Amino acid sequence: AQSVTQLGSHVSVSEGALVLLRCNYSSSVPPYLFWYVQYPNQGLQLLLKYTSAATLVKGINGFEAEFKKSETSFHLTKPSAHMSDAAEYFCAVSEGDSSYKLIFGSGTRLLVRP
């Protein structure tokens, strides 16, 4: 069965510092992986997705994530945090071959200090 673990319910960084949000997955088949962002009082928006093409995936707003099969990880990074990046971030996994479900992690709230 597939599952997603996000390490750290809260991550705090200074403006301009590196952002690293961790995601580990469990899947019995090659997975499809996603990062979504949720700004206050809004629904989730897709940041980026991995679908077995390049292992380094670039998303919107300067975010990127690297798929590492050996580590079963899909960590999200951004070189320099901006105040507007403060939000909650969700990693999600979906298995190939007729699986219709996205399994979401518990979320990581990113706080950006001035």
Added chain:
Amino acid sequence: EAQVTQNPRYLITVTGKKLTVTCSQNMNHEYMSWYRQDPGLGLRQIYYSMNVEVTDKGDVPEGYKVSRKEKRNFPLILESPSPNQTSLYFCASSLSRTDSSYNSPLHFGNGTRLTVT
């Protein structure tokens, strides 16, 4: 503008009083789904629909009903709400969830915050 619209945004009700949360999308999406979001638990799927008149249970369907009579609408019905259904609810849709367009992203509504007292 392409969007998923949920109503109402906020709802306070009492135990046992039937309610419906509406969801409508204008993107001609086949797939629609309901999630609930609770602190520390992320998003959990309640029900989903692959197309008109095709619905199926997600991970936490107890206490909820859905219907899909039209492609654009996917209402969530709580026949007899209880306090443990107090949560933030999201409707989402995507073009399809079949293999050929498997990675089509989900589009989310802005959420409905439900409080059951």
